[in-house]
Amino acid sequence: MRWPWQREKRDILTTDEFIEAVRLAIPLGYEQTISQTKVERIAPDYAVLATQAYAGNPTVFACMDTRAKVFSGGRFRWRRVMDGRPSDYFGTADLRLLERPWAGGTTQNLMSRMINDADTAGNSFWVRFGSDLVRLRPDWVEIAVEPLMVDGAQIGFRKLGYVYYENGKGAGSPGAAFLPNEVAHFMPVPDPLHPFRGMSWLTPLVRELQGDYQMTRHQEKFFENGATPNMVVKHPPGTQKADILAFDAALTAKHVGVENAGKTLNLYPGADVTVVGLDFDKMDFSNLRGDAETRIAAAAGTPPIVAGLKEGLESATYSNYAQARRRFADGTMHALWQEASGSLEVLLDAPDGAELAHDASEVPFLREDEGDAANIQATRASTINSLITAGFTPQSAAAAVDADDFRLLVHTGLYSVQLQPAGAQTQAPTPDAPRDAAIIHFGRRTA
Numbered sequence: 001m002r003w004p005w006q007r008e009k010r011d012i013l014t015t016d017e018f019i020e021a022v023r024l025a026i027p028l029g030y031e032q033t034i035s036q037t038k039v040e041r042i043a044p045d046y047a048v049l050a051t052q053a054y055a056g057n058p059t060v061f062a063c064m065d066t067r068a069k070v071f072s073g074g075r076f077r078w079r080r081v082m083d084g085r086p087s088d089y090f091g092t093a094d095l096r097l098l099e100r101p102w103a104g105g106t107t108q109n110l111m112s113r114m115i116n117d118a119d120t121a122g123n124s125f126w127v128r129f130g131s132d133l134v135r136l137r138p139d140w141v142e143i144a145v146e147p148l149m150v151d152g153a154q155i156g157f158r159k160l161g162y163v164y165y166e167n168g169k170g171a172g173s174p175g176a177a178f179l180p181n182e183v184a185h186f187m188p189v190p191d192p193l194h195p196f197r198g199m200s201w202l203t204p205l206v207r208e209l210q211g212d213y214q215m216t217r218h219q220e221k222f223f224e225n226g227a228t229p230n231m232v233v234k235h236p237p238g239t240q241k242a243d244i245l246a247f248d249a250a251l252t253a254k255h256v257g258v259e260n261a262g263k264t265l266n267l268y269p270g271a272d273v274t275v276v277g278l279d280f281d282k283m284d285f286s287n288l289r290g291d292a293e294t295r296i297a298a299a300a301g302t303p304p305i306v307a308g309l310k311e312g313l314e315s316a317t318y319s320n321y322a323q324a325r326r327r328f329a330d331g332t333m334h335a336l337w338q339e340a341s342g343s344l345e346v347l348l349d350a351p352d353g354a355e356l357a358h359d360a361s362e363v364p365f366l367r368e369d370e371g372d373a374a375n376i377q378a379t380r381a382s383t384i385n386s387l388i389t390a391g392f393t394p395q396s397a398a399a400a401v402d403a404d405d406f407r408l409l410v411h412t413g414l415y416s417v418q419l420q421p422a423g424a425q426t427q428a429p430t431p432d433a434p435r436d437a438a439i440i441h442f443g444r445r446t447a
Helices: 015-021 046-054 058-071 093-099 107-121 203-224 241-255 285-300 318-347 370-389 394-403
Strands: 039-041 075-082 085-090 124-129 132-136 141-150 153-165 175-178 183-186 231-234 272-275 354-359
Touching: 046 058, 046 107, 046 203, 058 107, 058 285, 058 318, 075 093, 085 354, 085 394, 093 107, 107 124, 107 132, 107 183, 107 318, 124 318, 153 183, 183 318, 203 285, 231 241, 318 354, 370 394
Parallel strands: none
Antiparallel strands: 039 141, 075 085, 075 354, 124 132, 124 183, 141 153, 153 175, 231 272
């Protein structure tokens, strides 16, 4: 069958037909899940990262939450492309799919889900089903590929499509096959070992997260044992083993545990206590945790001061925050928005000469303070006034400044009196002369 939103006839309708189309040998490095089919499987540690990193590490959660809140702002719009360069924005009814991706869903819900999947699995998959978008859980998706051969030699792979298994391949559910132009595949960080799938930014942090977990456990044990360093109790010569064990039991019962912190330690005559452990201050525990937070934030592309982490707050000033905010927007968010726009465009019918783009003009995080905003508006107004004075139409001057594209300027053919010789009289076009003959587009003249 052919769905009404599909632009091309789908030749492969079933999973069996899809598998038949890729009946080739299995190359090294790919897992065989269906006989004679090559697939790229998404990393199986998605559930681990989701539960132990995102839901189990406060630093990772802070970074991912910050990324999601900023990423999900704004809206999608079409952007005209003129001479290979982006121009002004406009909208069509087709964008309704992204504005209301499912019943009760919004663009913000869609983008939050996309970035959450990409952060934990490295990939986010979406398909269109009628008037809704449907999320495919990343670790239940396989990417089918075939080798590219030239004169008997392989030079790489070509993507054939996607196969989705509800609850995973081993659950016994039949697979649903999709062609490449039926799946929006969002993968901000490419996997260096696989050409068609992404990698989570958490992957390089596995050891870092393990170390942070161990520090957390050390902190828990420190307080569980009375918030005191380890001690060695020296017993006088001749003390019987039974007496030592009895003293140890009494010491543990009275002094181990948070509830017993601060109690006075009483020793029998001849016993001596020596501290062998280090407290948090002496072992610089706080700085160790801060260094781990900084490395996690660096991998996330999120400045610590923006995520509210310790290392960032210690150097927090308005100037530092403004610079960090600009770096986060320019270095992290804009790249993610471009990738998301290009991924989702495959599910829509793009107008001729336009591309899907993210309009971040309404994202609160990117707004300057009132003083900067006033200066920006004054500069824009001055530019528009200068263009009108130079003879360009008011409508085209405003549009050019708003889109930051001077190719939208349209000239009237009339010039400011300051450009005329002293004493010269400006003559308006005669009624017999066509008005259009005086209109000059910026950089070109129209008949």
